[in-house]
Amino acid sequence: MQQMILDLIEEKKFSKLRSLLDNLNPADIATILVEVDEKDLPIVFRILPKELAAEVFSYLESDMQQFLIEKLSDTELKIVLDELYLDDTVDIIEEMPANIAKRILSQSDANTRKKINQLLAYPEDSAGSIMTTEYIDLKKNMTVDDAFDRIRKIGFDTETIYTCYVIDRSRHLLGMVSLKDLLLNPKDCIIGDIMEENVIFANTLDDKEDVAGQFEKYDFMALPVVDKENRLVGIITVDDAIDVIQEEATEDIEKMAAILPSDKTYFKTGVFSTFKSRIPWLMLLMISATFTGAIISSFEHKLTAIPALIAFIPMLMDTGGNSGSQSSVTIIRAISLGDIEFSDIFKVIWKELRVAFCCSITLASVSFIKLWLVDYLIFHTFDPGRQMLEILVVCITLFITIIVAKFVGCVLPILAKKIGFDPAVMASPFITTIVDAIALLVYFRIAVAVLGI
């Protein structure tokens, strides 16, 4: 299909192209346009019917949007903007350089411009920033028939008609009624009698992640957004909630890997931006590792006495780090899904300690058997006095390290959340650095005590 379209563009068969594109989904057309040669792009875009053109436009990446806006005449731009939903226009403006943003605003009528500016003013992570102001509002004393008239009148321009909101004269939210209810009730029913009064809503300044969580919990299609005075100012639709859910998951995953989150896709982020998002944590963690080095340095003369001990350092550090990151990542995800709160901290610690105990008993035993078998049975190099003690030191350290690692791994994210930090930062890399230092301290102290070096 994609090749067929690219060929038609090549051969300039535009009427055939138009009828082909007309049958495609706007998201698919946007994907195909990425492959189109830049010089053909404005032509192809212009042959799309205006409504479709606007939809395709909203699915394009921002660099292509910018390119197209620069090529379109003011009249063409106005046509596209008129067809776009307000929340999409706002998303586009937020990504554009100032001169293009200005041009977009100048092509909108005064009323739209006012609404756009209001939406632009909401903080980046707020419910207000992802809502749209186009929805169906009804009055309490309307009949079902009146409601249908209103839907037919303003429904073309609203993002969803399936949930309608009932407001009073000062736009206070009184209730909601679904199109299903409207359809399944007699035409002369009064809206006030059939509306659902117990409406769950968001405030404009609520965190958009929490709002997306509401969609997951309640299976909503749309959620009304009110201002401080409880007046309805917009709605959030489920498609925007899905985008937020995916973005937040990506952000958490990035933070867990010690990357500063970016809101662009992999290839859209330049080399230097990628560098900038990765270097701060790498640098910080590298410098923190100096402490681990200092611990080794201070035990240097003891290590040279029994060099065999050095070989176990990576295994102890890695196993500790992995144990700790298993706990921290599990807890971080549970916090962000709302399964764990601060009050659960002792329940979490108790569970993690029991899991840690099972893991450390198992791993320490396996290590013991493996070291004993390898040294004693295979290499026949076993000196029952000395080497058995060394093996014991390694296994006891392993046991203690895993328990400490799981404890640190589960406590830090919960504490971080409590003091207002992002728990996702307390994931593998951070935990690993702490656990490394602890593992080495435990290792050397036990070695000194048991081996008497």
Added chain:
Amino acid sequence: MQQMILDLIEEKKFSKLRSLLDNLNPADIATILVEVDEKDLPIVFRILPKELAAEVFSYLESDMQQFLIEKLSDTELKIVLDELYLDDTVDIIEEMPANIAKRILSQSDANTRKKINQLLAYPEDSAGSIMTTEYIDLKKNMTVDDAFDRIRKIGFDTETIYTCYVIDRSRHLLGMVSLKDLLLNPKDCIIGDIMEENVIFANTLDDKEDVAGQFEKYDFMALPVVDKENRLVGIITVDDAIDVIQEEATEDIEKMAAILPSDKTYFKTGVFSTFKSRIPWLMLLMISATFTGAIISSFEHKLTAIPALIAFIPMLMDTGGNSGSQSSVTIIRAISLGDIEFSDIFKVIWKELRVAFCCSITLASVSFIKLWLVDYLIFHTFDPGRQMLEILVVCITLFITIIVAKFVGCVLPILAKKIGFDPAVMASPFITTIVDAIALLVYFRIAVAVLGI
């Protein structure tokens, strides 16, 4: 609110309780029921109106569902089951022990039982397993008015009425029409004339993760599912797609932290299950670390010659591990969001190498300055011949390790995907183990070459 309800139960004020619950959202009632004493649970559940009772039931955790089913009489169970959507019934049956599953099936009528058994037969991760068979189907030659009649007739029992599907006599999918289109077109319009023929659909055996991705891409509310003969067998609604998106993100995050994924929430997973999901990777990675130990052992006598080198091992290993996991996690997420495919492999490598170069130059320089400053300027212990060389060894190793780590980190997930493995497994812990070994080999070889030990 929760306390008020618990008090009413305590005081046995059931009629007041009923009118209070009647105004709440079923998801919220389910949350409150968790706090209710077990002995009161059946009573509270019975006072709910039957439709609400069924909705609340579908939001409960499976252990509470099982408890309630055991307490309900056959008649009561049948009432709840009749009100449930088929896909919810199937979800419940899947979680129940055999005897309860049998009891549920025996309370359904023959037709429902047949449909349930069909749904139960779809593989766990397939589109078929999350679809519902209750939807609005229309015929091509119906008018808009006929369509409304049909929606009013069967709409009560379908999960969504907002997208209707047009099928022929053998149930082949011909097109779809949204309720918005029906409302905004004249009553005598023929469905065949206004329906959208270019319908995007899923097959019953498609991976549910891919299907959820379609919802994200196209902003759908529902997606039709067809069998091998292109006959419509069900639909998937957006609320189920959201659940899949969250589950898949959790699964990826767990795999990235070397945990076998589980489908239960944190507190619902027992200590032993948690242990079982964590121990295999811990064990495997611990045993792999033996190789790292072997590398150290084989250079043991050289290390004892210059013990200062030991202190840098943790810093080199950690920085390598962190660099590698940044790349691997970024790539894994991009793969699962569909931003990167196998054909992008060289583009990815080229980008990662440039980022790696920037990171390694920066970190090696910072290390150099730090080591030089600390040794020379602060401690005045600088021996220009020897120590400058040691610092050089550390910085060159750091430089090479970061580049190798980022290369390994970006290539492994893409290759894993290509050969049919889950890329998420190629995250931090796995990469760390490989990078550790590489870092040490590079370190010791350079040390031997430069310092001539």
